[in-house]
Amino acid sequence: MDPASPFCASDPAARPVHAVGRERLPAFLEGLRPAEAGFLRESGFTAEAGRVVLLPGDSGVSAAVLGLGAGPASPWPYGALPYALPEGSAWTLGTGCDAAAATLGWGLGAYRFVRHKAPTRGPARLVEPPGQEEARVLVDAIWRTRDLINLPAADLGPAELCETARALAARCGAGFEEIAGEALQAGFPAVAAVGGGSHRAPRVGVIRWEGAADGPLIALCGKGVCFDTGGLDLKPAEGMKRMKKDMGGAAILLGLAEALMRMRAPLRLLVLIGAVENAVSDRAMRPLDVLQTRAGLRVEVGNTDAEGRLVLADLLAFAGEHAPALVLDAATLTGAARVALGPDLPALFCNDDAIASTLLASSTSCNDPLWRLPIHEGYASWLDSSVADLNNIGSRPMAGSIIAALFLQRFIASGTRWAHLDVYAWNDATRPGRPEGGEAQALRALYAGLLALLPRFRSG
Template sequence: MSNTDLLRPLAPSGSESRPLHTVTPEGLPELMEGLEPPAAAFLRDGGFAAEAGRIVLVPGAEGVSAAVLGLGAAPASPWTYGALPYALREGTAWHLAGEADPAAATLGWMLGAYRFARYRTPARKPALLVPPQGTAEAQVLAEAVLRARELINLPAADLGPAELSDAARALAERCGATFEDIAGEALAQGFPAVAAVGGGSHRAPRVAVIRWEGSAEGPLVALCGKGVCFDTGGLDLKSADGMKRMKKDMGGAALMLGLAEALMRLRAPVRLLVAIGAVENAVSSKAMRPLDVLRTRKGLTVEVGNTDAEGRLVLADLLAFAGEHRPRLILDAATLTGAARVALGPDLPALYTNDENVAAALLAAGDACHDPLWRLPLHEGYASWLDSSVADINNVGSRPMAGSIVAALFLRRFVPDDVPWAHLDVYAWNDSARPGRPEGGEAMGLRALLAGLMALLPAWAES
C-alpha cells in the first residue's frame, strides 16, 4: 500500500477520544434525555431527526465536545459511517456510543478514509476511530478491500503483468501460502490462450498461482481472476473513450486477491487455489488477429471473433486449470462485458452460476452485507450463438445481444459439468464519490463472496 496511515485510520485502544453518538429515530428521545441540556437544545433547534448519514457536531465549552450520527430507521450499512473520517476534524480521535453496529462502523470508517495517494499528498488526513472490541474481522476485511482498490487504481505503466504477479507473491508471503509464477515456455504450453492474449505486449504474460492449505480437511475453493493490466482491445482497437479506464481491466484479479487475503487472514476452514492471468492486451505485429484459431488448456480450439473479447480467453485457461484440481467450488471474477453494465449499471455485479445452493448463499450474503449481486441466467438457447465453422467455439456471439450471458456461456464450456461454479461480471470502479466509496477502483462483490462462502461451509461439511 502506498499510505499506511490511510490504510488503518484507527487510534490505539485507550486513546483520548470524543464520543460519537449513533442513534436511530426511535432512540432519539432517549439520547436527548441523556445529553446536557444545551447539547440537546442544539440538536432540537437544528431539526436533527436521526436521518441516515446525517452528522452533527455538538458544541461544548472548549469547542466540539461530541458528534451525533443519524442511523435512519433501517439497519445501518457500512456506508452510513463512510463520511465520518473527513466530516470530523483531522487528527481527532473518536469512540462509538449509542446504537452503532461496531463491525459495520469500523468497516465503513476504514473504507471511507481511503484515498489513492501514491502520487500526491492528500489534502488532509482522516479523523481516527478507536476501534470497538470484537472488530478484528471487520478490520481484516477492510484492509483486503483497500488493497484491492489500490491495485485497481494503479496506472498500467506501474502495474503490468510482472507487477500484478508480484502482488500475488507478496500476498502469499504475508499469509504463509506457496506461490508459483508461470511464464515463458511453461506458460505457452500450459496456458496457451493466456499466452496468445498477452503475446502482443513487450511485457510478457504470466499466470500467478497461490496455494494455501489453511485446513487440511477443509474443502478446496478455486479463485480465478482476469488480470488484464491494460486493454487496448488489441487489433480490434477500442475507441479513446472505451480505452480510457482500461487500467481497471485487472479488477477481477484484484477482487480475487482481496478475497483470498480475507480468507487466509481470517483462517477460514478451507484450502485455496488462486490463479491470476496477468496480461496486457496490446497492439503489435505479435498480437493475435481476428479469425485466428487458438488452442486452450482444455483442448478446445477457439476462433477469435474479436480481439477485444480477450478476458474470457484468459479465464478459459484458468478455469480449465482450476477444474483439474476438482475443487468444491470455482469462483471467477472479471471486468468482462459492457453488456453487464448496460443491463445492471455500475453498482450491481452480474452473477452466473450452475448451482442453486451457491446462488442462494451468495445473493443472500450480498443483500445482508450491503454488497449486492444480481443473478442473470445461463440461458441455453443462446449457446449456439458461439458456434464456429472452423473451431470448437467462437469467443464472441453471432448476434449483438445478450453479451454478458453469451460470455458466461463461453466460460461455462471450460468448467467441468459436475463442479459448482460461479462467475462475477464486475465494473470494479466508482464513477463518483459517495460515503465510504471514493471515486476510483472498487472491490465490488468481495464482501458478498466472503460471507456467502462462509455460509456454504456448514452444508459442505455435512455432505
Template sequence: MLEGLTASTTASLQLHAVRPDGLAGFLAGLQDSAGAFVRATGFAAKAGEWALLPGPDGLAGAVVGLGTETSAWSYGGLPHALPAGSAWRLAPGAGDAGLAALGWALGAYRPRLHKAGGRAPALLHPPAGTAAAVMTAEAICAARDLINAPAADLGPAELAAAAVALAARHGGTCEVIAGAALEQDFPAVAAVGRGSPRAPRVAVLRWTGAADGPLVALCGKGVCFDTGGLDLKPPSSMLRMKKDMGGAAAVLAVAEMVMRSALPVRLLVLVGAVENAISGDAMRPLDVLRTRKGLKVEVGNTDAEGRLVLCDLLTYAVEQGPAALVDCATLTGAARVALGPDLPALFCNNDAMATRLLSAADAAQDPMWRLPLHDGYESWLDSPFAELSNVSQKPMAGAITAALFLRRFVPPDVPWAHLDMYAWNDANRPGRPEGGEAQCARALHAMIANMTQGFHPATSA
C-alpha cells in the first residue's frame, strides 16, 4: 500500500471536514471545551486549514477546512501536518471520500530512492469506494518516482524497461526497438540519441481492453537527460534536465490507469527513450535529418531535440489509425513563460477533442490551457536546405512553433492533442511535494474514459 495509507482501522482517530457555512453547526456539536478550543485557534474552515480536537484522554480527532470548493488539495497537507505516525479515518459526511484519499496519498509521497528516514506521515484508512482514487495515486506516484530518479540511475534502457514491466503487470505487450532497427524505423530518434554512450530506444506498449474499442495512441518524450547537445545549455538550465522524460512518465501513468480501470479501448503507448549528450558522434547544428515520415529536417538547434523524438513517434502512431492521438512532452521554456509551471499548454487540431480534454481536466482538477496552432507562423519553420527546420529563427512564440512543427507529422483528419508541460513542482504544496509531477495524467485518463461513452470527434481545424 502507498505510504500514508493503511488498511488497519485499529486505534484510528476521526477526521472531520467542514465548509465555512457549516462551521457554526459543527462547533455546536462538539463538547463545550473542544468547541471553545477550536474557536480559540481561529479556525475558519478555509481550504486545507486544520485543527486538532482535544478530548478527555488527550487527542480526540481533527478537523480540516474545505473552503468553498471541494479539492483533493484540501487534504494534501495533512499527512505531514498531523502527528507523525498517527492513524485516521474519515468521519461520516467528511467531504468527498475519493478526493480525500487521493489528496492524502499524493501529499504523503516522498522520494525514496536515495533518501530514507525522515518524519513518518500520518496514516489514513481509505474509506470504502475509494479504490479508484488510490489506484490513481499509485500511478501518479510511480510516475513521480521515474521523474525524480537521477539520470545516472534512469537512462534510456531503464525507461524502456519501466514500460516493459508496466505492460507485463497488466496483460499488455511491449516491444523495445533499438540498434539497426531503430536507425531504420525511427531515424530522428536515433539521431538525437547518437551522441550518448547509452543507446536510444523506442518502447511500443500495446494493450487491449476491448477488441472493437477505439484505438488511443499516446506518445511520450523520454529524454532521460538533456545537455542541449552541441548547443549546450548553461548550468542553470541543465540543473533539472533529469525531468526531461516527464512526458514519457505521464503517458505511462495514463497507461497504468487505463489498464487498471479496464477501459474498453485499444491502447498504444510509444516512449522515445534517449539521452541528448555531447560526443564526436552527436548531431550538429545545420545537420539535415531523415524522419520516419520521409520529411527532411534541418537542425537549427540541437537543444530542440524533443520534437525530433516526437515526430517519429507521431508518424508511427498515425500509421496505426488512432481514434485519438496525444503527445506529452516537457518541450519548451516558452510555454512556461506564457503559462507558468502549473498550466500545461494544450494544442489541438480538433475542437471537439479539445473541448472534451479541457472539460476532463477541469473535472479532474488537473488543469491545462489551450493555445492556438496559428497558421501565420508556419513559414517561420522554413529552411533553405531542407523541408523544414526544427526551430524558428524568430525569438517569439516558441511553444506555438514547436507545436506547428509536430503538426507537420499528423494528418488533419487524425484528432491530435499536444501537451507541453513542466512536469515538476518547484516547492512543496499540499498534495504536490517538490519534485517530479505527472501533469495531465488524470485529465487524459478522464478523457479516455469519456471516449468509451460515445466520443467520436469530428475533424475541425
C-alpha cells in the first residue's frame, strides 16, 4: 500500500459515516435529529449511489451520509468516500454500512497512481473494522495490480515483471524460477520468438507455492507482454497508445496469487508469467514464419500482432504437464472481446460447465462481472494452415475472441479443466472505486470462485 494509506488503527476524533439505500431512506431520516434530517432533505439527498453529504454539528461536521442507491449491495458507492470526505479526516462505519463492502470500496476508491506525479491531496481514512483481513488483503493485491498495469513500459520490461513475481514469491514463502536465454529457447520456443525482436530479452517467471500439501494444484498462466507494437504488423498510433497494459493478464494473476497465498488458501499454485516485449527489429518474427511450440505443434504466423496467444500456448503446455486440477489463463487478448462486451465485461471461455457456472456466480456476488462466450468448435477449421499445424489467426474477420480461445484450446492437455479470460484491464474513466487507468478485472471473482471450487477439486 502507498504510505498515504486510507486506513488507520484508531482515532479519537473519528466521526461516523452512515450508509442508506433509497428504500430505507424514510426510516433513516426518522432516526436522525430533526436538524440533521432537515439539513439532509434540504440538500436534495435521495440516497443516490455514491452521493455523500456532510451533516453539521455543534462544532463543525458531526457525521457523513452515503447513498447506496437502489441496486443490490455493492462496494462501489463506498469508493466515493476517500476523496469526498475532508483530506486526512478519520471515520468509523455507522448505521447501514456493510463492513466488508465498505472496507473494500474505501480501499479501492483511495487508490491513485503516484509513481510519476504526486497526488493533489490525500484520502480520508477509515478506522479499520474488525475481522476484515480478507478485504484488506484484496485491496493490497488490487493496488499492486493496478500499479503494474499503470507503469509505463520504460519502467516495466520483461526483467522487471519477472522481478515483481520473484519479490511476491519471497514475501509469501513460495519458490521462484526464471527461465531465459538458451533454456527459454529450448523449453518455450514460442515465447522466445515473440520476444526475440526486443533488446529486452524475453523470459518466463515460475512461482510454485505449496499452501496445502494435499491441496489441488491450480495453474495460473498470465500474458505478460510489457509493450505491444504489433511487431512487423505494426499497430496504428491510436491502437498502440495503451499497450503498456498488454501485460494486464499477468498482473491480474499475480494479484490473484498474492491474495490466495496471503490468505493461506488450502491449495497449491503454479504461476507462469510469460514476460516479453513485442518489438520491431531485424530479429522480430515475420508474417508467415512458422514457429515451434513447447507442445510440438507448429504455428504459422498469420499476423505478428496476435502474439499473446503464442506466449500463452507455451505456458498452457507447460502447465498441463503438471496435471493441475484447473488451468486458468488471463490475457488482454483481443479487441473483438471489447467489441462484443465493452470494457467492463471480461469474456470467460471454459471447457467445464460446472466450473464456468461457479465462476459466473462468484462474479455476480462479488460485483466483479464476467460474461461467458462459447468455444464454438464449428469455427475451428478457420485456424487451418497449409504449411503448419495451425495458424495464429482465423481465416475470416469474425468471431475474433472465439478464434483466440480455439487456438489456446489446442494447447490444453486432454482431460484438463481450463478457463480462459479475455480482459481489458483498464478503466477508461474514473468512477467511485475505479479510477481511470489499470484495473484488476475479475481478480475478486476468480478469488471467490476458486475458493468455492475447492471442495469439487478435492473430490475429483
